[in-house]
Amino acid sequence: MLPAWGHQLATVLGSVCVGWGGGGGSALVTLTFHLFNHYGLIELFRLDMVKLRRFLVMIQEDYHSRNPYHNAVHAADVTQAMYCYLQEPKLSKSLTSCDILLGLLAAATHDLDHPGVNEPFLIKTNHYLAALYKNTSVLENHHWRSAVGLLRESGLFSHLPAEDGLNMERQLGSLILATDISRQNEYLSKFREHLDNEDLCLANACHRHFVLQMALKCADICNPCRPWELSKQWSEKVTEEFFHQGDIEKRYKLEVSPLCDSQANTIGNIQIGFMTYVVEPLFAEWARFSDTRLSRTMLGHLGLNKASWSGMLQELAGGADDGAQEGAEVPAEDGNSKALPQGSKES
Numbered sequence: 039m040l041p042a043w044g045h046q047l048a049t050v051l052g053s054v055c056v057g058w059g060g061g062g063g064s065a066l067v068t069l070t071f072h073l074f075n076h077y078g079l080i081e082l083f084r085l086d087m088v089k090l091r092r093f094l095v096m097i098q099e100d101y102h103s104r105n106p107y108h109n110a111v112h113a114a115d116v117t118q119a120m121y122c123y124l125q126e127p128k129l130s131k132s133l134t135s136c137d138i139l140l141g142l143l144a145a146a147t148h149d150l151d152h153p154g155v156n157e158p159f160l161i162k163t164n165h166y167l168a169a170l171y172k173n174t175s176v177l178e179n180h181h182w183r184s185a186v187g188l189l190r191e192s193g194l195f196s197h198l199p200a201e202d203g204l205n206m207e208r209q210l211g212s213l214i215l216a217t218d219i220s221r222q223n224e225y226l227s228k229f230r231e232h233l234d235n236e237d238l239c240l241a242n243a244c245h246r247h248f249v250l251q252m253a254l255k256c257a258d259i260c261n262p263c264r265p266w267e268l269s270k271q272w273s274e275k276v277t278e279e280f281f282h283q284g285d286i287e288k289r290y291k292l293e294v295s296p297l298c299d300s301q302a303n304t305i306g307n308i309q310i311g312f313m314t315y316v317v318e319p320l321f322a323e324w325a326r327f328s329d330t331r332l333s334r335t336m337l338g339h340l341g342l343n344k345a346s347w348s349g350m351l352q353e354l355a356g357g358a359d360d361g362a363q364e365g366a367e368v369p370a371e372d373g374n375s376k377a378l379p380q381g382s383k384e385s
């Protein structure tokens with residue numbers, strides 16, 4: 039049994055090598071294989087262990103270890119979080135083995151072959167993926183099609199009836215596409231409506247699939263809900279990736295994408311905006327759906343982490359004020375506005 043929450047993957051996986059700098063060792067393979075075994079999926083779906091292992095190794099290798107954030111460690115982290123949500127009472131008593139298989143597969147593959155830049159970057163640089171997917175959920179479509187490619191190459195489901203295999207691929211796509219953050223409000227509104235109407239019926243396969251989509255979305259952005267030390271490291275990694283994109287955009291005289299300009303942003307203001315406008319609204323609804331100790335713990339960490347970033351920004355702003363008072367050529371207003379977090383008024 040894996041620990042529920044707040045434990046780093048290094049703890050979860052014991053002696054398995056999990057290095058931030060080295061692409062995470064074999065954490066994704068080891069964790070996903072362990073969970074397949076834990077849920078009895080290998081026997082239930084008559085999976086060939088050699089094919090499964092080869093498939094998982096191919097997945098891990100398809101993640102780019104040079105990406106500071108979107109690498110195999112993130113995929114392992116999301117898979118671990120997904121496991122925690124699958125164990126929540128409402129889900130564990132209603133999900134089928136097929137739901138669990140798809141949920142874990144989607145978590146492990148949801149950012150497959152991520153290039154380390156975002157969709158607007160691919161569109162403005164006329165990347166072939168943007169043309170292939172008509173500028174719509176470009177990355178998510180690519181992650182899904184990459185996962186399908188590896189599934190077929192490994193032959194993991196080749197013993198299943200063709201129709202079942204295609205159905206699995208389609209459902210996997212629907213889960214991965216739900217992680218497109220630009221469609222956040224669409225999913226959140228639907229979730230809120232179901233919760234207001236109290237009409238989610240987990241005996242209904244469509245409703246279970248929708249809950250799996252929401253669980254995967256939570257797992258994907260749950261870093262701000264982890265304990266501070268861990269959460270802070272993820273924040274640093276994602277900011278490093280954003281700023282790296284910004285540096286490329288500057289080098290090639292492209293418009294610098296929002297959040298990617300290291301001169302105009304800090305980790306703190308990016309995180310506070312993200313927590314306020316994206317993470318908090320999602321996890322507040324998740325806690326309404328699954329009112330458990332885990333949900334309360336996550337919201338507790340989120341509040342504490344936000345307060346920590348706010349405190350750091352205030353210190354920074356204080357420093358800027360002091361500097362402004364001392365140096366006549368630096369207007370105090372500029373010093374303040376640069377340090378002001380996006381969501382500070384609501385915190």
Ligand SMILES: [Zn+2]
Binds near residue numbers: 116148149
């Ligand atoms: Zn992700």
